Amino acid sequence: MKHQARLNCHVDLPSTWIKYRKDLCDDCRAVCCSLPVEVTIEDLVRMELVDVFEARDPAKEIAKRLRKRGLIEHFNFKSEIFTLARLANDDCIFLDQKTRRCTIYTKRPDTCRNHPRVGPRPGYCAYRRKD
Numbered sequence: 001m002k003h004q005a006r007l008n009c010h011v012d013l014p015s016t017w018i019k020y021r022k023d024l025c026d027d028c029r030a031v032c033c034s035l036p037v038e039v040t041i042e043d044l045v046r047m048e049l050v051d052v053f054e055a056r057d058p059a060k061e062i063a064k065r066l067r068k069r070g071l072i073e074h075f076n077f078k079s080e081i082f083t084l085a086r087l088a089n090d091d092c093i094f095l096d097q098k099t100r101r102c103t104i105y106t107k108r109p110d111t112c113r114n115h116p117r118v119g120p121r122p123g124y125c126a127y128r129r130k131d
């Protein structure tokens with residue numbers, strides 16, 4: 001019954017999310033890793049997708065190169081915020097499809113570090129148990 005309620009979570013409907021507890025992540029299929037992830041140039045440097053010298057270039061030039069490499073899906077010219085690319089199933093390109101773990105965990109963007117404390121519904125997340 002407890003799990004039934006959790007299975008009803010839908011990632012695109014924050015109103016269906018459940019109250020977050022740290023232990024939930026242990027058996028979750030990392031549903032939050034299919035949400036769009038906004039990143040800054042500082043994140044991109046830490047992720048080693050942009051080097052410190054390239055980081056001095058105009059953000060729109062960097063965005064053009066990252067898009068060509070299939071690493072971002074969107075760039076906001078006004079805020080200079082990049083959105084990471086996702087796979088056809090909406091998963092982040094850095095999510096291991098077998099283990100459902102982040103392949104760049106220690107270098108992950110701040111958006112991921114802060115989820116779900118900061119996000120579409122602070123304190124709640126779209127938990128779904130691994131099959």
Ligand code: SF4
Nearest residue numbers: 024025028030032125
């Ligand atoms: S959806 Fe929630 S429980 Fe699942 S990995 Fe993300 S934060 Fe953890």
Ligand code: SF4
Nearest residue numbers: 033092094095102112
């Ligand atoms: S960078 Fe890692 S933690 Fe962040 S969405 Fe991608 S796989 Fe998940």
